[in-house]
Amino acid sequence: MLIDLHxxxxxYDNGQPLHVLKGIDLGIGEGEFVSIxxxxxxGKSTLLNILGxxxxxxxxxxWLDGKLIKNLSEKEAAHYRxxxxxxxxQSFNLINFKTAVENVExxxxxxxxxxxxxxxxxxxxxxxxxxxxWATHYPNELSGGQKQRVAIARALITQPRILLxxxxxxxxxxxxxxxxxxxxxxxxxxxxxxxxxxxHESGVANCTDKIIHIKDGIIGETTLNEQHKASxxxxxxxxx
Amino acid sequence: MNDLLTEIWESIRRNKxxxxxxxxxxxxxxxxxxxxxxxxxxxxxxxMNQGEHxxxxxxxxxxxxxxxxxNGYQTGxxxxxxxxxxxxxxxxxxxGNVDKISPELFKGPxxxxxxxxxxxxxxxxCYPSLMEMxxxxxxxxxxxxxxxxxxxxxxxxxxxxxxxxxxxxxxxxASLIGKTVTTDNITWVVVGVYKTDRTAQRxxxxxxITTMQMITNDINYVDQINFSFHGLTTKEENEQFEKTYxxxxxxxxxxxxxxxxxxxxxxxxxxxxxxxxGTHFIRTALWILGIFxxxxxxxxxxxxxxxxxxxxTREFGIRKAIGASPWEIxxxxxxxxxxxxxxxxxxxxxxxxxxxxxxxxxxxxxSVEFFGExxxxxxxxxxxxxxxxxxxxxLVIAGTLAGISPAMKAARIRPIEALNDVN
Numbered sequence: 001m002l003i004d005l006h007x008x009x010x011x012y013d014n015g016q017p018l019h020v021l022k023g024i025d026l027g028i029g030e031g032e033f034v035s036i037x038x039x040x041x042x043g044k045s046t047l048l049n050i051l052g053x054x055x056x057x058x059x060x061x062x063w064l065d066g067k068l069i070k071n072l073s074e075k076e077a078a079h080y081r082x083x084x085x086x087x088x089x090q091s092f093n094l095i096n097f098k099t100a101v102e103n104v105e106x107x108x109x110x111x112x113x114x115x116x117x118x119x120x121x122x123x124x125x126x127x128x129x130x131x132x133x134w135a136t137h138y139p140n141e142l143s144g145g146q147k148q149r150v151a152i153a154r155a156l157i158t159q160p161r162i163l164l165x166x167x168x169x170x171x172x173x174x175x176x177x178x179x180x181x182x183x184x185x186x187x188x189x190x191x192x193x194x195x196x197x198x199x200h201e202s203g204v205a206n207c208t209d210k211i212i213h214i215k216d217g218i219i220g221e222t223t224l225n226e227q228h229k230a231s232x233x234x235x236x237x238x239x240x
Numbered sequence: 241m242n243d244l245l246t247e248i249w250e251s252i253r254r255n256k257x258x259x260x261x262x263x264x265x266x267x268x269x270x271x272x273x274x275x276x277x278x279x280x281x282x283x284x285x286x287x288m289n290q291g292e293h294x295x296x297x298x299x300x301x302x303x304x305x306x307x308x309x310x311n312g313y314q315t316g317x318x319x320x321x322x323x324x325x326x327x328x329x330x331x332x333x334x335x336g337n338v339d340k341i342s343p344e345l346f347k348g349p350x351x352x353x354x355x356x357x358x359x360x361x362x363x364x365x366c367y368p369s370l371m372e373m374x375x376x377x378x379x380x381x382x383x384x385x386x387x388x389x390x391x392x393x394x395x396x397x398x399x400x401x402x403x404x405x406x407x408x409x410x411x412x413x414a415s416l417i418g419k420t421v422t423t424d425n426i427t428w429v430v431v432g433v434y435k436t437d438r439t440a441q442r443x444x445x446x447x448x449i450t451t452m453q454m455i456t457n458d459i460n461y462v463d464q465i466n467f468s469f470h471g472l473t474t475k476e477e478n479e480q481f482e483k484t485y486x487x488x489x490x491x492x493x494x495x496x497x498x499x500x501x502x503x504x505x506x507x508x509x510x511x512x513x514x515x516x517x518g519t520h521f522i523r524t525a526l527w528i529l530g531i532f533x534x535x536x537x538x539x540x541x542x543x544x545x546x547x548x549x550x551x552x553t554r555e556f557g558i559r560k561a562i563g564a565s566p567w568e569i570x571x572x573x574x575x576x577x578x579x580x581x582x583x584x585x586x587x588x589x590x591x592x593x594x595x596x597x598x599x600x601x602x603x604x605x606x607s608v609e610f611f612g613e614x615x616x617x618x619x620x621x622x623x624x625x626x627x628x629x630x631x632x633x634x635l636v637i638a639g640t641l642a643g644i645s646p647a648m649k650a651a652r653i654r655p656i657e658a659l660n661d662v663n
Contacts, residue, residue: 049656052561052656054561054655054656055656073567074565074651075565075566075567078560078563078565078566079563079565079570081560081561081562081563082562082563082564083563087561087562089659092555093557093558093561093659094558095555095558095559097250097254098553106559106562107562107563109243109562110559110563110564110565110568115242115243154562155562158563167650
């Protein structure tokens with residue numbers, strides 16, 4: 001298994017202790033396309049943060065590609081995030097004063113890759129996503145779909161072991177949402193990228209091969225969804 | 241490095257006004273520091289110039305009035321120095337420390353005349369060694385020599401300013417050498433012309449002291465004894481020597497050995513030591529004042545960097561999420577802080593140096609009359625290369641100090657919180 005979670009517990013202590021994750025056991029294999037579904041407050045974001053090494057957990061073990069991710073220093077965490085994990089966020093989180101290509105090459109900057117080489121690589125990725133003409137545009141000159149594609153290019157440029165997408169379509173209209181999900185599906189099919197999508201939209205979850213339901217801090221049912229018949233995009237979704 | 245500079249430039253470019261206002265505080269701080277130090281240097285240089293007329297390892301001795309009864313004499317007796325005192329100074333008693341001696345006998349003013357030209361002059365009877373002790377610089381001819389002393393020659397060394405007057409404005413001093421001049425009814429042969437300094441206390445002509453004693457009927461009398469010394473390096477050693485020496489002279493005049501007002505000793509060496517202390521104090525005070533002014537600027541930069549960190553929280557969160565280590569984030573803030581401080585600091589330093597040059601050209605050229613003496617208040621009020629290097633180091637330290645707290649704040653940003661930040 002690429003990702004192995006054993007009995008993960010997490011409690012937030014803001015005045016009153018809040019037990020968010022109550023013993024998560026989860027295994028995700030290489031090349032899988034998985035979604036984690038749950039209502040707000042279910043603990044899915046916390047789980048994603050732990051998977052993305054953005055947050056610590058109190059109890060249990062998290063193995064990522066054979067490495068135990070536990071009690072890492074900030075520096076080590078940054079290193080693993082940089083090398084092993086690509087993030088795609090709901091609100092894109094592009095840096096406003098950097099052009100598309102500069103945003104895409106930023107993770108390579110923190111790897112110490114030379115300016116010329118990372119620029120070449122970033123251009124290559126943008127071309128692949130059909131954004132070559134927009135390379136020197138700033139985020140505020142791009143549409144939502146374009147921004148999310150730039151963000152996906154940035155997430156993939158370091159060739160991470162997993163791509164974590166937190167509500168990747170949350171800020172997009174349904175047409176663009178379909179485009180982005182199609183792109184993720186294609187990446188999973190052709191490039192064999194392991195993708196984990198966190199969402200509360202059943203339409204989004206339906207695009208993935210496996211749907212993991214999380215409720216009140218524990219894993220509920222896991223639906224295999226190879227046929228993609230769970231819920232058709234745009235119909236009978238929770239929000240849209 | 242290049243990338244880091246690009247990042248800083250981006251940040252500064254986006255906040256031009258804010259950066260400029262902060263920078264102004266730093267520039268002002270450094271400007272004040274440089275101007276203060278420059279003015280201080282000008283004052284001290286003026287001080288030093290006054291002292292420069294004499295070799296520093298000399299003492300001057302004068303007779304005074306007794307303050308203690310001794311050997312049957314009442315207090316208030318006038319002590320006049322004479323050849324015997326010169327002999328004591330020269331004796332084996334003090335030869336361990338005393339090098340060269342020159343008594344001086346002042347007379348005047350006389351009317352100095354050459355052909356139809358004349359001017360007023362004071363005569364100073366002395367030994368050849370006075371030239372070295374008082375740093376007299378010959379322009380033409382020679383100073384008083386040993387033969388002048390032995391043979392009571394009527395040789396005279398004129399000041400350049402007098403020579404010019406006597407030659408009706410001409411500056412061909414050489415033509416004056418060997419010519420005769422008169423003071424009242426005595427005829428002298430000019431043997432040399434020395435350079436006059438406009439800050440000198442009194443323009444005088446030098447003659448052999450023996451000749452002077454003869455023509456003024458003051459056969460033994462001297463006004464002042466100057467001597468150079470060696471081997472007295474500390475304040476205590478100097479005080480001990482002065483005590484012994486004063487006692488010896490007092491005894492010769494039948495005064496109490498420890499009478500401090502009968503014999504006046506002016507030790508230029510200890511005087512200088514005190515002056516060094518004084519200048520050191522002034523310089524330290526100016527640095528402290530300047531640095532206090534600069535601290536205002538530093539606080540300003542620190543403040544701005546804190547706001548910057550606050551504004552860029554989300555950006556730093558993104559950077560951390562995609563793999564920036566805390567140090568990478570700190571580096572951004574520190575580099576920006578040092579850059580702003582250094583850039584504006586240098587502008588301030590440049591302007592400060594321009595101000596110093598302006599001071600040099602204006603007040604640096606003027607002088608005032610002070611008790612009949614011409615005194616320059618400011619001499620070369622500028623700062624040297626050493627100060628510039630010092631200020632550069634100071635700026636880098638200041639920039640780092642200003643940036644350190646905001647940078648640590650930035651490094652502590654937690655990506656999840658930053659990413660949830662709506663701003």
